[in-house]
Amino acid sequence: MKKVMFYSVPDMTDNTWYLYEKLRDKVECVWLVHDKKAFEGRMPPCSIVDPGSCAGEDAGLVSQLSMTVLSHTVYAEAFRRYNPGHRILYLGHGAVGKGVKADAVGKDMWGFDNILTLGGELSTRHVNTIFGGGRERCLELGYPRNDILFxxxxxxxxxxxxxxxxxxxxxxxxxxxxxxxxxxxxxxxxxxxxxxxxxxxxxxxxxxxxxxxxxxxxxxxxxxxxxxxxxxxxxxxxxxxxxxxxxxxxxxxxxxxxxxxxxxxxxxxxxxxxxxxxxxxxxxxxxxxxxxxxxxxxxxxxxxxxxxxxxxxxxxxxxxxxxxxxxxxxxxxxHGFRDGNSSERVAQWVMEHI
Missing domain, CATH: 3.40.50.12580 (CDP-glycerol glycerophosphotransferase, C-terminal domain)
Known part of the structure; x- marks a missing residue:
């Protein structure tokens, strides 16, 4: 079974959590949290790691990851140093609105392999303008978190x-x-x-x-x-x-x-x-x-x-x-969809790309 690591701020929330709920029976799940001791034993059968343990006692585990999915912007290099070859999917947590400093726009400085959008032309263009790297990296599938609105x-x-x-x-x-x-x-x-x-x-x-x-x-x-x-x-x-x-x-x-x-x-x-x-x-x-x-x-x-x-x-x-x-x-x-099935679409994409 392939290993996927999940990360969000706060821990175990937002788009990452709702995608995890769709994938937890299909992949071996690893949660990266800020305080490993606070979650150990509470999330069986998940493995729980934190930034310190990724470079220490859990280094072997994270070196086997097929993918990391995250909903908050941490540079991809922060994850690739543990496992250079695995894929990193940025789910995001806000697809439109808010300005962005010019020195952080369109320079592909984040290093994500793929970036999720709400699916409409505006949201995809907005995400691509910020993160760069070409529209082919954008996944126009909708946000898993929004399914609960339905x-x-x-x-x-x-x-x-x-x-x-x-x-x-x-x-x-x-x-x-x-x-x-x-x-x-x-x-x-x-x-x-x-x-x-x-x-x-x-x-x-x-x-x-x-x-x-x-x-x-x-x-x-x-x-x-x-x-x-x-x-x-x-x-x-x-x-x-x-x-x-x-x-x-x-x-x-x-x-x-x-x-x-x-x-x-x-x-x-x-x-x-x-x-x-x-x-x-x-x-x-x-x-x-x-x-x-x-x-x-x-x-x-x-x-x-x-x-x-x-x-x-x-x-x-x-x-x-x-x-x-x-x-x-x-x-x-x-938006590209109005159906409450974004979690399923993103989960299917993950299974096809790990």
Whole structure:
């Protein structure tokens, strides 16, 4: 039986986990984790290794790998030093959105043999622009993680209207990723003041809407987010956990985001999206330029200030969906499939290439 190693951040999550679930009875599985002792004995019959053991007591095991699959960007050389000849498949965890620094674009510096995309022309072009090496390396098969959006219960009829708010990070506990141009009271581009945060909370209350704010895992924990928990009634913080949040995301009526790639995944369940775009130019200068015209491919309400935000909340409360034609028009530019079978497609490809 061929050996395949799996890697993700956090350990055992994201696209890598859902592909593992399809392959675990077909290949000999090895999980690369950050703390081997925390997982040993918990995942039979998998082998558990960490970066230290790959160069030590587990060197013989990893030298026998046929493939490594990973969902987060670690240079391929980090894996090839243990096993120079095996294939490395990068699954990714966000196929569109977000800029990339110019010195990391299109130079084939990552060294992956193949790179997964969502399957649409835009997502494949975006991935190829970033990673280089030619489109023939791109696998237009869809993300395994997104299959769960098709398999879990959706909105309960008659329940409270809920908006899921998922901004990408601006200020991060990982200092190298800080977007230094942000100097707002809230640490967000909008709302930038506590007074505006309260106005959004008030508008949600007027409309009978709950807004659930889920921070990016790299977002710095700021005092303002504790104030949200303590002082506001209609904006509520969603606690971080190790589980896959997409199992819960299907319960929401609409998504509120900015440049996060989550909007592309959200399109699979065909519900409204609001995009906060008031710092688009500053974000692109700080994070790196977008590989495409972001506004052209953002099929939802474009929010630049309080009036736009209040209009978005009101429309979601009323159950109207004025931007659905735009989502329909752009769907197959981003996605190649709408069927919940991406895990199966990628697993089949792996079995054919090990």
């Amino acid at each position: 398999r879990h219960a959706g909105i309960r009829q008659g329940g409270t209207v809920k908006i899921l708010w998922m901004p990408t990070f601006r200020q991060s506990w990982k200092k190298s990723l800080n977007q230094k141009y942000i100097r707002t009271e809230t640490g967000l581009s909008f709302p930038g003041t506590w007074e505006d945060m309260k106005r959004i909370d008030d508008r949600a209350g007027e409309c009978g809407v709950e807004i659930h704010l889920k921070l990016h895992r790299l977002q710095l924990d700021l005092p303002v987010f504790r104030r949200v928990e303590q002082e506001l009634s209609n904006i509520r913080m969603v606690k971080q956990d190790r589980g896959d949040f997409y199992r819960k995301a299907v319960e929401y009526h609409a998504l509120l985001t900015d440049y996060s790639s989550v909007y592309a995944d959200w399109m699979l369940i065909d519900r409204p999206v609001g995009f906060v775009l008031n710092d688009l130019d500053e974000y692109a200068q700080s994070r790196g330029p977008f590989t495409y015209d972001f506004k052209q491919y953002a099929p939802g309400h474009h929010i630049y200030g309080m009036n736009d935000m209040e209009k978005f909340i009101g429309e979601i409360a009323a159950g109207t969906d004025s931007m659905k034609p735009e989502r329909d028009r752009l769907f197959f530019d981003i």
